[in-house]
Ligand SMILES: O=C(O)C1=C[C@@H](OP(=O)(O)O)[C@@H](O)[C@H](O)C1
């Protein structure tokens with residue numbers, strides 16, 4: 140777990156941060172765009188894609204199946220082809236690669252092997268594999284319900300209706316929908332179980348498929364239908380990553396400063412849009428205008444009681460701000476975060492308390508009470524969002540060192556430089 144590179148001394152703010160930040164593309168949109176373009180009938184362009192570990196892994200996975208993905212300046216040109224094996228896919232620790240590519244592999248002719256980081260073997264994928272089998276795909280996971288696994292594609296998937304418990308990850312549903320139009324009968328996915336998390340990510344899946352001409356029916360709660368038919372990604376423009384905006388906007392809140400994230404979309408399906416309400420509730424003044432989204436800190440950092448089930452990805456940053464707040468916080472609805480890049484509930488509680496904080500695990504979240512923090516090492520557990528949370532705390536608490544800051548490369552390779560520039 141410990142990384143041998145020297146720890147990264149998180150810059151402490153000399154005064155209120157005052158910055159305008161331009162952020163790279165959304166991981167979730169880039170990796171959906173690549174899948175949709177790979178399954179399209181004709182070539183597509185993905186504009187302003189994120190270049191990071193997760194998106195490079197997605198591109199490499201699709202290339203290994205025979206899809207052409209080439210650089211055109213900052214863009215990616217995707218030339219589809221009937222996917223084929225044999226191939227070996229490294230998912231790294233990317234949930235999107237681990238969940239979105241197996242259905243594409245089921246459409247391929249030939250064997251496709253999947254494996255990834257040790258942590259990827261612990262992340263849930265079983266309900267998706269069961270669903271794919273029920274839809275006609277051949278999968279060998281030696282009964283593990285986890286990586287490593289082999290998808291034995293025959294060049295087609297029958298499709299039809301399937302019931303999945305997607306309470307562990309919305310990505311099980313997105314995965315089936317993204318490839319569903321290419322299944323012979325399309326797909327109808329029915330969720331059965333505790334609530335599905337990450338509704339904005341499901342909305343993103345439906346919106347991006349519809350933009351590619353796919354017929355997606357989301358009229359019935361917990362039921363999603365994709366009609367069989369051609370896919371045409373065309374040109375996809377990737378929005379800035381609003382979840383990666385979280386630590387930058389938090390910098391305004393925790394230093395009583397001002398941060399603008401430029402290019403904030405007026406309408407978006409990204410969960411990061413919820414930061415507008417969350418950071419206002421935590422004491423910020425939030426304005427959305429032509430120049431972007433601006434958060435101003437007022438000096439008053441307030442704790443928050445929030446169900447973050449739909450926007451679980453934002454939890455590490457919210458928890459970092461909560462650790463610096465003058466009143467208690469209770470973040471719930473996020474039991475599924477225990478199977479993210481790391482057990483984020485346990486990791487946040489341990490690292491906040493290591494710095495003198497007062498945090499406690501709840502069955503489905505965490506409670507954080509006001510406390511005076513001190514410097515020390517903040518461990519990242521190979522989790523990009525843990526690392527950026529350490530940076531947020533370090534702004535307000537001198538002497539914080541983040542272990543393995545390089546793990547931010549999962550979705551934001553330039554983080555240390557962008558951060559240094561913003562908070563200087
Ligand atoms: O579909 C996506 O792009 C994502 C969905 C969410 O997954 P879960 O529903 O597993 O939390 C989110 O946390 C992840 O970072 C990205």
Ligand SMILES: C=C(OP(=O)(O)O)C(=O)O
Nearest residue numbers: 232233234235452479480
């Ligand atoms: C949970 C996350 O990623 P993944 O796509 O690997 O699930 C995340 O980025 O917060």
